[in-house]
Amino acid sequence: MFGLGKLLYVIILTVNGIAVLSEDRFLNRIGWGSSSGNSNGGGPQYQQYNTGLDSSDGASVKSKIINLIGAVRTLMRIPLIAINIVIILYELILG
Amino acid sequence: MYNPYGDAADLHQQQQHADVQAQAQAQAQAQAHLQNRQFNLHYPQPQHPTFQQNQFAQSPHLNQAHPQQPNNAFPTFLNDPAASLATQFARSGFESSNQYIQKNFGSFISGTGDIKYYFQVSNSYVLRKILLIVFPYRNKNWNRLTNQEATGDPSPTAQTSFAPPIHDVNAPDLYIPLMAFVTYILLWASFQGLKGDFHPQLFGYLASQTLAFSVIDIAIFKIGLYLLNCSSQSTLWDLVSFSGYKYVCIIVLLCWKHLIGDGYLTYYPVVLILIANLAVFLMRSLKFLVLPNATGATSNSVTTKQRRIRVQFLFLYSVIVQGLIILFMSR
Numbered sequence: 001m002f003g004l005g006k007l008l009y010v011i012i013l014t015v016n017g018i019a020v021l022s023e024d025r026f027l028n029r030i031g032w033g034s035s036s037g038n039s040n041g042g043g044p045q046y047q048q049y050n051t052g053l054d055s056s057d058g059a060s061v062k063s064k065i066i067n068l069i070g071a072v073r074t075l076m077r078i079p080l081i082a083i084n085i086v087i088i089l090y091e092l093i094l095g
Numbered sequence: 096m097y098n099p100y101g102d103a104a105d106l107h108q109q110q111q112h113a114d115v116q117a118q119a120q121a122q123a124q125a126q127a128h129l130q131n132r133q134f135n136l137h138y139p140q141p142q143h144p145t146f147q148q149n150q151f152a153q154s155p156h157l158n159q160a161h162p163q164q165p166n167n168a169f170p171t172f173l174n175d176p177a178a179s180l181a182t183q184f185a186r187s188g189f190e191s192s193n194q195y196i197q198k199n200f201g202s203f204i205s206g207t208g209d210i211k212y213y214f215q216v217s218n219s220y221v222l223r224k225i226l227l228i229v230f231p232y233r234n235k236n237w238n239r240l241t242n243q244e245a246t247g248d249p250s251p252t253a254q255t256s257f258a259p260p261i262h263d264v265n266a267p268d269l270y271i272p273l274m275a276f277v278t279y280i281l282l283w284a285s286f287q288g289l290k291g292d293f294h295p296q297l298f299g300y301l302a303s304q305t306l307a308f309s310v311i312d313i314a315i316f317k318i319g320l321y322l323l324n325c326s327s328q329s330t331l332w333d334l335v336s337f338s339g340y341k342y343v344c345i346i347v348l349l350c351w352k353h354l355i356g357d358g359y360l361t362y363y364p365v366v367l368i369l370i371a372n373l374a375v376f377l378m379r380s381l382k383f384l385v386l387p388n389a390t391g392a393t394s395n396s397v398t399t400k401q402r403r404i405r406v407q408f409l410f411l412y413s414v415i416v417q418g419l420i421i422l423f424m425s426r
C-alpha cells in the first residue's frame with residue numbers, strides 16, 4: 001500500500017523535477033527567473049504581485065517560490081546525483 | 096585468593112604445612128615487597144605500602160598467597176595518573192564534540208532537549224482536550240498562557256515561554272497524538288481481525304502508511320508557513336502535535352462505523368460533523384501561528400490582502416487537507 005518507501009520515492013522524484021528546471025530556457029520565459037525575483041516592481045506585469053511587499057525582501061508568495069526553486073537547484077544538484085545513483089543501484093540489484 | 100571472610104578454613108589446613116610454606120612465603124613476600132617498593136618509586140600509591148606492610152607482618156600465620164599483588168593493582172588501576180589523564184582527555188574531548196554538534200546541527204535535530212514540555216500532562220487536561228477536539232464550541236479563550244501568567248514566576252530565560260499543558264488547556268502536547276496513533280493502529284488491526292483478515296504484517300503496513308500521511312501533512316503546513324512568510328515562534332513539535340489531534344476523530348469514526356453502521360444516513364453525517372468540529376478546533380488553535388498577535392508588537396504587520404490569504408490558507412489546510420486524510424484513513 002502507500003507507505004514510507006513510496007513516499008520517499010515521491011519526494012525524490014519531485015525534487016528531481018524541480019532541480020532539472022532550466023534557468024534560461026524555461027524559467028525566464030514564464031517570468032520566474034531568479035533575476036526577475038530581485039527586481040521586484042520592475043515591469044508593469046509584476047505589479048500585481050507586489051501588493052503584499054513591504055520592507056522585508058521576498059515577502060510575496062511568488063518571490064518566495066522563485067527563491068525556493070533557485071535554492072533547490074543550487075544546493076541539491078550534487079546530493080541528488082548521489083541519491084539517484086543509490087536508488088538506481090537498489091532497483092537494479094533488488095528489483 | 097584474598098578471602099574477606101577471614102581464613103578460618105584455610106588456617107586449619109595450613110597449620111600442617113606451616114613451616115615449609117612459611118619460609119617460601121616469606122621469601123615470596125619479600126620479593127613482592129621489594130618489587131612493589133620499586134613500583135612505588137614511579138607511581139606513588141599510598142595504599143600499597145600500608146597494605147603490604149600489614150601482610151608482611153602477618154605473613155607466617157595467614158595464607159595470603161601471591162595473588163595479592165595483581166589483586167592489589169586491580170582496584171587501584173584507575174588511580175593510575177596515566178589512566179586519570181586519559182579519562183580527563185576523553186571527557187573534555189567528548190564535551191567539546193558534543194558542543195560542536197549542538198552548535199552546528201542542533202537546529203536540524205530540532206529541539207531534542209525541549210520535548211519534555213509536551214509530555215507534562217494531567218488527567219483533567221487530557222479529558223478536556225479530547226472534549227475540545229470533538230466539540231470546540233464551549234471554549235471561550237483560545238490564547239495560550241505564558242509561564243508568567245500561569246504560575247506567577249518569571250521564566251529563567253529572557254524570552255517568555257508558554258505554559259506547559261498542565262496549566263493551559265490550549266497548549267499543544269504530544270501525549271494525546273502519540274496515544275491516539277497507537278490506538279488507531281491497534282483498533283484497525285482488531286477490526287480486521289474481527290473480519291477475519293488479520294496478518295501480523297498489518298501493523299507495519301498501517302504504521303508506515305500513517306507516518307507517510309503525517310509527513311505529507313506537516314510538510315504541507317510547513318511549506319505554507321514558509322511561503323506566507325509567517326514569522327512565529329513555532330517549533331516542529333507544535334505542528335506534529337496539532338497534526339496528530341485528528342487521530343482522535345479517526346478513532347471515533349472507526350468505532351462508530353463498526354458499532355452503529357456504514358450507511359449513508361448514519362455514517363456520513365457523523366463524518367462531516369466531526370471534520371467540521373476538528374476544522375474549527377484547528378483554525379482557532381493555529382491562529383496564533385499564522386496571524387500576528389493582536390497584543391504583541393510585531394515588526395512587520397500584515398496588510399489586509401495578506402491577512403486574507405493567510406486565513407484562506409488556514410481554512411484550506413484545516414478543512415480540506417485534514418478532511419481528505421480523515422476520510423482516507425477511516426474507510
